[in-house]
Amino acid sequence: MASAWWPCLILALLSGLAASGFPRGPFLLLGKRSLPEGVANGVEVYSTKINSKVTSRFAHNVVTTRAVNRADTAKEVSFDVELPKTAFITNFTLTIDGVTYPGNVKEKEVAKKQYEKAVSQGKTAGLVKASGRKLEKFTVSVNVAAGSKVTFELTYEELLKRHKGKYEMYLKVQPKQLIKHFEIDVDIFEPQGISMLDAEASFITNDLLGSALTKSFSGKKGHVSFKPSLDQQRSCPTCTDSLLNGDFTITYDVNRESPGNVQIVNGYFVHFFAPQGLPVVPKNVAFVIDISGSMAGRKLEQTKEALLRILEDMKEEDYLNFILFSGDVSTWKEHLVQATPENLQEARTFVKSMEDKGMTNINDGLLRGISMLNKAREEHRVPERSTSIVIMLTDGDANVGESRPEKIQENVRNAIGGKFPLYNLGFGNNLNYNFLENMALENHGFARRIYEDSDADLQLQGFYEEVANPLLTGVEMEYPENAILGLTQNTYQHFYDGSEIVVAGRLVGEDMNSFKADVKGHGAANDLTFTEEVTTEKITLWNRAVPSTFSWLDTVTVTQDGLSMMINRKKNMVVSFGDGVTFVVVLHQVWKKHPVHRDFLGFYVVDSDRMSAQTHGLLGQFFQPFDFKVSDIRPGSDPTKPDATLVVKNHQLTVTRGSQKDYRKDASIGTKVVCWFVHNNGEGLIDGVHTDYIVPNLF
Secondary structure, eight states, rough: OOOOTSSSOOOEEEEEEEEETTSSSSSOOOOOOSSTTEETTEEEEEEEEEEEEETTTTEEEEEEEEEEEEESOOEEEEEEEEEEETTEEEEEEEEETEEEEEEEEEEEHHHHHHHHHHHTTTTEEEEEEESSSSSEEEEEEEEEEEEEEEEEEOOOOOOOOOOTEEEEEEEEEOOOOOSSSEEEEEEEEEEEEEEEEEETTTTTTTTHHHHHHHEETTEHHHHHHHOHHHHHHHEEEOOBBOOOOOOEEEEEEEOOOSEEEEEEEEEEEEEEOOOOOOOOEEEEEEEEEEEEGGGTTTTHHHHHHHHHHHHOOOTTTTTEEEEEEEEEEEEEESSSSEEHHHHHHHHHHHHOOOOOOOOOHOOOOHHHHHHHHHHHHHHTTTSSEEEEEEEESSSOOOSSSSSHHHHHHHHHHHHTTTOOOOEEEEEEEEOOOHHHHHHHHHHTTOOEEEETTTTHHHHHHHHHHHHHHEEEEEEEEEEEETTTTEEEOOOOEEETTTOOEEEEESSSSSTOEEEEEEEEEEEEESEEEEEEEEESSSSEEEEETEEEEEETTEEEEETTTTTEEEEETTTTTEEEETSSSEEEEEEEEEOOOOOOOOOEEEEESSSSGGTTTTSSSGGGGGGSSOOOEEEEEOOOOOOOEEEEEEEEEEEEEEHHHHHHHHEESSSTTTTEEEEEEGGGGTTTTSSSSSGGGGSSOOO
């Protein structure tokens, strides 16, 4: 899924917070620790926690850091977090001695201007900038008075992408000092069920990681916790500096009983599509490679190494050619050739012989490759059921021939004509990456920066592996027009093995119970259609990873592993656990044309006294017998509803007589039950306060 709409430069401007005592140059980071343990330059960062909640691939992350100035004078405290480039910040707050200053998150163009203005006025502001391959860095600094405490809290969110068969959550760990309370806590909830879960750290050995890391998953829930002690954070047994400096990566995948999964929440739906086991569609690849003088040396050698590895992965059904550009353009062959063993051996020899020379003519190199793919299709040189791809690699900007970026984009767009994708690889930093990215995106591809590191050849090969196995082409996600108000992108030129297509939309009405989703695409052998019937009225019984699905129109009894489930058509569902407790879920149906009311479910516990004495919760705390007394019945404000005094849990409460319906025996009319109503949200009756029982998510 393209994420170009997400802000890539964000400002958190803390209105009303003066920072007149610190430098207006680059922000300072906490240096190496030579002072007492856990204290740097008089400032102790005593707590850092990354709390993440992942629901249906969507991650909500809160990074909280707490520090105290133990010096005798005011000190500057810096807070920096490295975020995934596909993430977006939703909130930032700064709390100093109990006073909270909220941040204002802005889009990148507005952010940059306001950031510069804020800094010039001595205000506290934070800016997001690129930081490495996968990350951007958010940094903010503030002056803190002697003895004062400061809390930084940053909230960011991201949609996790499926990559090579796994969802990846990437966290940068870099506290730069020993921290008494350091913790990463991640909860994952996937309605499809979790099939695998793993976590690893690049900065710590497996032996040390094992004792600080816990990970588990069962059914739909998974949990990862990384909580190293002070000793586990040390770079050596007697050191006072931290070894926590690197990547903490969580990967997981979900069960897939069918190619697609649709989830409906609050009038919106999201459709996940990732079929498995399909044959690979043959591909026709034009490799357009920059061999200009700037590619000389290590970059060209790494490009050759990557291309040689890629040739090892080419399938005999594939077709390929190499187009080399410098000041002019040359090709390996006049047209695409099949990846036979003989041709691949000849291709290896050609790749090894590539030499750098001259200028950079991106325009002509791309147009030659595109023309070659178009001609191969027109002359039937490639299989009818195959797909074409352009992969272009360059390390600089065009400086000969057509060099205007906007004109090159126009030429490429017209030549491709929407028929196949363009993937641009930018080698290093001395190039116009925005140009490469925009040109790729408008031709249904994407761009990737290749960093000039020792593993650049592996980066190139890793990119190719993402697009090496197309399973479908011309993918269209179709939904009933009368059911959908808005929709994200729902057509894709390719579906690649190990990836996932995600489409989200808004339903016409929040009370919509069902609609049909069709996914159409061209496979290696024939055209395929996948249909997903979506309904909010399904009843799914899971036996480990195997689901059984029913509806309220069924009359059925299922017994397995000490559990009994009985569905009474259009009435209720009774769930019993052996000789223990029984739950009843009642289907309350109302008139379909009622302007307000909708069908709803009632949840009842029949044998609550059989629940464990440890059971708690808003209802569970009353499942076991408890002492109470009602007295002093007297007239209330409503003459038909008397008041009384309820003595319970050492509290005296005023209660009011009323009635409630019990639908366990009669789901349509119910039975009137006389009862006493407690006021003030149950204060004095329930343990704690009512807000203790309200949770923001599923965990």
